[in-house]
Amino acid sequence: MKFGLRYCNIGPYTDPARAVELVQAAEEAGFDSAWTIEHTVVPGGYESVYPYAPGGRMPGRESEFILPDPLIWLAYVASATARIKLGTAILILPQHNPVITAKQVATLDHLSGGRVLLGIGVGWLKEEFDAIGAPFADRGRRADEYVAAMRELWSSDAPTFHGEFVHFDSAHCQPRPVNGFVPIVVGGDTKVAARRAGRLGDGYFPARGAPLDRIDLARRTAEQHGRDPDALEITASLPDDLDEIPRLAAAGVHRLAVPVSAGAGLRAVVRSPGDALAFRETIERYADA
Numbered sequence: 001m002k003f004g005l006r007y008c009n010i011g012p013y014t015d016p017a018r019a020v021e022l023v024q025a026a027e028e029a030g031f032d033s034a035w036t037i038e039h040t041v042v043p044g045g046y047e048s049v050y051p052y053a054p055g056g057r058m059p060g061r062e063s064e065f066i067l068p069d070p071l072i073w074l075a076y077v078a079s080a081t082a083r084i085k086l087g088t089a090i091l092i093l094p095q096h097n098p099v100i101t102a103k104q105v106a107t108l109d110h111l112s113g114g115r116v117l118l119g120i121g122v123g124w125l126k127e128e129f130d131a132i133g134a135p136f137a138d139r140g141r142r143a144d145e146y147v148a149a150m151r152e153l154w155s156s157d158a159p160t161f162h163g164e165f166v167h168f169d170s171a172h173c174q175p176r177p178v179n180g181f182v183p184i185v186v187g188g189d190t191k192v193a194a195r196r197a198g199r200l201g202d203g204y205f206p207a208r209g210a211p212l213d214r215i216d217l218a219r220r221t222a223e224q225h226g227r228d229p230d231a232l233e234i235t236a237s238l239p240d241d242l243d244e245i246p247r248l249a250a251a252g253v254h255r256l257a258v259p260v261s262a263g264a265g266l267r268a269v270v271r272s273p274g275d276a277l278a279f280r281e282t283i284e285r286y287a288d289a
């Protein structure tokens with residue numbers, strides 16, 4: 001069992017010094033990964049339903065919503081660390097140009113020594129798509145195609161792609177990721193997200209808890225598409241009852257993500273770099289189990 005931290009680019013860790021302290025402490029403590037989240041803008045008075053809290057609204061007021069860009073935040077802490085993996089959970093992929101995103105992600109992976117885990121999702125906040133100028137209705141199809149286009153740019157000697165939304169011929173894009181690819185981790189609680197993870201993901205990260213039915217669906221979908229279901233790396237949220245960890249490990253969960261702050265009803269386990277270090281004993285005990 002591996003342990004990560006979620007979600008790191010919020011709260012006190014929007015401060016540069018605290019961000020570095022947190023991730024350095026996590027690396028020292030044995031955490032394998034640090035995960036970020038994304039919203040470029042949160043339009044005031046939005047009507048879209050936030051799916052992860054009662055009432056359909058994100059916690060806090062839009063005007064106080066401080067959330068650094070996830071890739072830039074990860075690049076900043078990457079330069080102060082050596083081993084910890086750098087994850088997005090998630091990047092709202094259909095809001096991004098896939099060619100530019102492929103370049104940015106490959107650059108971060110190259111400079112960090114192959115440490116990027118690209119978690120992707122399709123998003124829920126229509127008003128944000130409108131503000132960015134990105135289409136909302138076809139975001140699922142776009143996400144699927146963007147993944148394929150980015151993988152082509154990362155792996156081919158003469159990247160060429162012609163899809164519904166993306167077109168390029170012999171579009172050399174350097175540097176490439178260290179290992180020739182960046183793991184794609186599909187995030188989301190829905191059946192659609194689970195199936196997307198099974199169809200095209202290297203991993204699956206449900207947004208809440210450890211829904212074994214969704215995890216099973218992702219694995220069944222992988223098998224239906226001729227993929228190895230056991231190769232799908234499963235990341236889930238740390239349970240409130242730590243005695244549940246061995247059961248999740250037995251169910252094939254590979255990584256648990258520990259919250260760095262209380263929010264949206266989550267129990268905070270790590271509130272400071274000191275707490276991250278103090279959590280090492282628990283990590284080692286359950287990792288051995």
